[in-house]
Amino acid sequence: MSRVWLVLYLATWVLHFVLVSYVLVGSGYALGQSLRGRDDDPLAARIRDLLPFMLGCGITAGVAPLLFLQLLHQERFYTANLLLGPRWGAVVPALIVGFYALYLQKAATTPRWRRLALAAATGCFLFVAWSWTELHLVMRDTPSWVAMYAAGERFYGQSGVLPRLLLWLGVMPVLFAGLAAWWSRGAERQRLAVVAFVGHVIAGVAVAWLSARGSSVDPVARGWLYLLIAAVVIELVGWGLVLRRPDGPGLTIVTGAATAAMLGLAIVRESPRLALVTARPAALEASGVWVFAITAVFAVAAIAWVVKTIRD
């Protein structure tokens, strides 16, 4: 059953990540446009309108990997939570502030307020992304736990956290652009393609930084790494097509390739932890799985119905 957990963990984490990418980069994009005096940019306006909803979905989507993580790596996850302590506790207040800031920027009547609200939101979400990255690394670093506790140290070695965070800050614009492009046309799509290119450059720098620090991909995940690389290449080609013919097939190629790339990325990201998954008594694992399965099928149908209803 722990395989099922793993698959659900990976799938829901990817979903979570795509949504919060939209939120973090979308807030940053809208802020940038506002600072440049481009408050009339229709793309930014649409993004601003959608941000609270996307954050609601992103947080809800985050609860699912949170659940499965507690099955796969219970002791590590709890220990990292406890070690970071009050510093970790700041994540929820940051999210609350960020959430209301997103409503505030929608209601704002002056550019000044809008910029303030967007800046606050972007800052909060950056903080949250940084915190999750740090937590992830603390979880994996068992040998450092006791010393970290003894010293009352609430920050974990930033030399490892920062390049990893930079990698996410490179991947996120790509996902944001891929999602936002579906609600855009023409020149807007071209602008999003530029955002995606910038994301790739940032991610490239982060990968170089990580390898210079001696990070490498676990041999078990080599195949997935090749998939990831191939998918990214195709995706870049897709963005190139979008630049030349924004409303042509480029975006479809980008979407397909980015989905494959996220699959590869999620597994490569997970590979160092695979050997650490905690074994559990088999009897515990299955009870109630059918209730979950039936509910999930019903929910998918219901959500499809909701989408259809609001489209009509």
Next chain:
Amino acid sequence: MTSYPVNEFGPLMKGLVIGGVGILHVFLAQFAIGGGVLLFAMERRAQRGDADARRFVDGYFKILVLVSFVLGALTGVAMWFTTIQVGARTIGLMIDEFHWLWATEWVWFSLEVVAGYAFYRFGPTLSDRARIRLLGLYAVSSWMSLFWINGILSWQLTPGRWLEGAGMWAGFFNPSFFPSLLFRTAVALTLAGLVSCVIINTMDLDRARKQALISRAAKFATPIALMPLLALWFLAVIPADSRAWLLGGSMPMLMFVGVAAGASTLIGGYVIVGLVVKRLYINAATALLLLALAFGATAAGEFVREGARKPYTVRGVLYSTSITPAEVAGLRARGAVVDDPYPLRDQHRYPNDQLVRGAKVFRSLCDACHTMAGANGVQHLVATWTDDQLRLNIAKLQRTKGFMPPFAGNAEDVEAIVQLLKWERARAPAIWPMTTPPAQVQTWLDEAGIHPAPPLEAP
């Protein structure tokens, strides 16, 4: 046995930390659940031609989304993080046992979010049929999240036949499942009714029309009349020792029960006599006051629910100290803290190794419910005790008070805590002698045994 690092919360007891977040979360979540049902009913009225009801529905929904989706969802996430801070092993056990039901709860919650946002954004432009169905979906899914989480939470106090190996479903549909489900549903409706009264007051209507809406909304608060019955049912199914503790065994508990009952009676009296029978008008200030009372009642009620579990977090399975009953014998033999890899953060404060040990023992065995000198501070509780009184009462911890677990350490550990308490009482002098435990301490430990005290587990 897994040892987790322990965080100190200063003079605040850990229970208070989680209690604070928990109360806010429960209050908001119940408001959201009741709101779903109330809006569904109001929408039906609106569709029979009541234009005010329709304006009310759209206005109320905005508040529901702003307050309960944002704060409700995020205090839910905060609940995870705070429960981990307070009792990682407890939440781990709950996840291990009920993860698929928890995942089911998450699916319902996601559905609630989707239906809620869809109504929030598109409600005003949708057809009547679509509106009522969307609200119906919203109401059902929010109540279903309560349904699933309620089974998991009530299991902690009354695991019932699950303890005899009857399986997960026996644990889920445990003896307090239905009383607490109905109780929470009634509270949810009452809260929604009271919030409505506040919102109706802010609407731009003349008094007669507001009055008409208020009489409708107030009907939703009437389930509060069932609360005494549901509370009695709940009291009847919980373990005898918990009941005894709530109803007099502990003064603070009795007071909280009193506060919850008193506040509910006041709200119930006002709602039933004033609003429903006499059809009085209620202004925003009074409605807010009733809501504040309801918040107080929720707070007291949650406090009672948390407190009633002591000395366990999961009845019969895990003590509040994150130690299982089966582990106590081993810890008696080996000592309480040999497996704990985490040193003290303030080790330099203590003049000798025995006091360091005492502080570690305190951290593992007492810190879950006590502080040294703050909330429920042991210093205050033992201020007048002599040395042997300290040794006896700590060695026989579960007999000192039935809601404390048996002491899960050896005679050296008892002595180390006793010295620590005396040293703190003496205002932490720089020099302190080491002692060895008198032989009697072992005798007391043996007499107390490793099980909770009768009448907890009377044969």
